[in-house]
Amino acid sequence: MEVLVLLIPVSLFLGGLGLGAFVWALKSRQFEDPKGDAHRILTDEFDDKPRG
Amino acid sequence: MTLAEHPSLQACPACATAPAAEALAGRGGAGEARLDLSLPTIHCAACISGVERALLAVPGVADARVNLTQKRARIRADDSVTPEALVEALTAAGYEAHELDPGALAATTGDAASRDLLMRLGVAGFAMMNVMLLSVAVWSGASDATRDLFHWISAAIAIPTIAFSAQPFFRNALRALGAARLNMDVPISLAILLAAGMSIFETAEGGSHAYFDAALSLTFFLLGGRYLDQRTRTAARSAAAELSALEVPRATRITGETVPVAALLPGDLLLVRPGARVPVDGTVTEGTSEVDRALLTGESLPDRAGPGAELHAGEINLTGPLTLKVTYAGKDTTLARLADLVAMAETAKSRYASLADRAARIYAPAVHLLAFAAFAGWMWATGDVRLALNIAVATLIITCPCALGLAVPAVSTAASGRLFRQGLLIKHATALERLAEVDTIVFDKTGTLTEGHPVLSGHDADDEAAAVARALAAASSHPLAMALHAGLWAAPAAVSDIREVPGHGIEGTWQGRTVRLGRADWLGAPMGGGTATWLAMGDAAPVAFHFVDTLREGASETVAALRDRGYAIHLLSGDTEDAVASLAAATGIEHWQAAIRPDEKATFIEGLTANGHRVLMVGDGLNDTAALASAHVSISPASALDAARTVSDMVLLGRALTPITDAIATAKNARRRILENFGIAATYNAISIPLALAGLATPLAAALAMSTSSILVTLNALRLR
Secondary structure, eight states, rough: OOTTHHHHHHHHHHHHHHHHHHHHHHTTTTSSOOHHHHTTTTSSSSOOOOOO | OOOOGGOGGGGGGGGGGGHHHHHHHTTTSSSEEEEEEEEEOOOSHHHHHHHOOOOOHHHEEEEHHHETTTTTTEEEETTTTTTTHHHHHHTTTTOEEEEEOOOTTHHHHHHHHHHHHHHHHHHHHHHHHHHHHHHHHHHHTOOOHHHHHHHHHHHHHOOOOOHHHHHHHHHHHHHHTTTHHHHTTHHHHHHHHHHHHHHHHHTTTSSSOOOHHHHHHHHHHHHHHHHHHHHHHHIIIIIITTTTOOOOOOEEEETTHHHHHHHHTTTTTEOTTTOOOOSSSSEEEEEEEEEOOOHHHHHOEOOOOOOTOOOOOEEOOOOSOOOEEEEGGGGGSSSHHHHHHHHHHHHHHOOOHHHHHHHHHHHHHHHHHHHHHHHHHHHHOOOOOHHHHHHHHHHHHHOOOOOHHHHHHHHHHHHHHHHTTEEEEEOOOTHHHTTTTOOOEEEIIIIIEEEEEEEEEEEEEHHHHHHHHHHEEEEOHHHHHHHHHHHHSSOOOEEEEEEEEETTTEEETTTTTTEEEEEEHHTOOOOOOOOOEEEEESSSOOEEEEEEEEEEEHHHHHHHHHHHOOOEEEEESOOOHHHHHHHHHTTOOOOEOSSHHHHHHHHHHHHHHHHHHOEEEEEOOGGGGGHHHHHSSSEETTOOOOOHHHSEEEESSSSSHHHHHHHHHHHHHHHHHHHHHHHHHHHHHHHHHHHHHHHOHHHHHHHHHHHHHHHHHHHHTTOOO
């Protein structure tokens, strides 16, 4: 059972990492146009236009 | 009726153009403008790059970005770039586009609200999963110190999460309690708070049951419903409410000074240029011209206007400059009186109670009573406060309307997503439910069943005359002249000295002869049925060019499909008997009325309603606004006047009418799904409530029941897509 002392912090840390990634994605407005982003990777043009 | 009973006129739809004027004035001098366009037909990767390329090719455009999810484009450009130019560029490239209001402030706040909910949802999801992991260990038999440790870790995750994520519920519940009402959020907040509080107490006492995971999954699932709700509403609001006014209400004084309409006084003299909209009611003092009254009356043919003629706000001056003496301004105009009618009808509509409201009204008190009964019953039977409280909390958690909270938003999100893909935007929260109850459909003619502009249908002219007519027509912006120019293929003849004779037509010289194109009475031609313009070459007898107002795409099919499904269909138009009769015959509508006034339209619909019918009104003009507002539910095309779109519950984004048939079918399906979802929620409660009351509900059972019913309800809603 001593292994829990290690495993619980590790699992919380990993979960926190996921939450951090989510917060970052939300803050950088990656959920504004999910459909458009899915289609944009199909175009040949290099997409460097900033989001309006 | 007293003034106090009137809803505020400030909020009237027909006055909605006024703030646009202020917004436009405030924008001046920025050097760079931000424009938004609605793109109802885009759907693929090629569309994205096609639209962006077409927009960037317009001089002055600094940046353009398409949002496919919202079917919009946002453009940064110089002040010199007009939305019309951009729409034209896109139309040339083959994409349908409509202008959106530049005051995108409201849209941004809507986006911010849904981002805020998404953040709370994400945090709740993260916490729920971690606590659930720890709970699995407890459920599978962890005991004593291990169990207590796990409970403490759960508490450390759950308490801050609830404090952050459940705030929207707490806030709504407080607001409801402040107003001495009960809403869905009161039992939700109570369940979350009691579950968390009880669990902390149990953990501190070393008890075996803690409901941290239940409190978190409640928060998570209900936030999910809230988020779906918010997203549907934001999408609708940002596109519909901001489809901007076509015209900004400004007037030009006779001195050349441009002033807001609000600053005008009766007696002021105004200049109305050809092609401009008449800003206020008034009398013509100088000049002759023709005016297009289609938006106000539904008449498809322009009217002659000379000194002494009465003009109304909203009409369009076509051929010659007019001097107008203001008779009424601001709130006294025809427009404002129409708005008054609309405002009265609107209040009736807002009283409609949605299915969710009705369910919540029964549900909230029932849940509280049940939990209290559980507490009182166990208290009386055992005298153990801790046990009784535990069971009451379990009852509250189990009955908490997880499935009920998701039942309606999940369905309406799926339904409105489906309709949005087909080009129909739902603006009003209860519009779908009301649409499902409709049994009678009333159409307007000009601009709704028809495109609203004439197209050349035939002529008696030889090639020479056609060439002359085309040359003359090119010189005018009169709708018939433009239709003639577009409808003839002949190369224009070399006509010289072309000049417009206001109120009559166009005159020129060709091979030494005077040639004239214009009204029948000007050229001495016979007045007849149908829309026509005449060409006289020298002294020869005038020849006629005939026009029809073309049917909107899918008009006949839509009417036929709706009739086949057993809906009663009516056609109401302000246009002449001839025009309406031929259109009714073409589309197969049996019940029609011509030359009908705006208030008569509304009265007609009220009459139908009084006879127990539920009416869907489809219309686009100012003359339809009162009717649109008094109907049970209403739809207007995107090309409609701002006031008509504002009062409508739904807006057709594309040109075709066909989505209407599908919308009614989808609305009926959606209603059925909502009722099914209530059924699922009720079944779940019928099983779980006795268990909870008997004290048999464990945290594991609560977690299982809550998740399954929520997922079932969501899956059922997804069948609509």
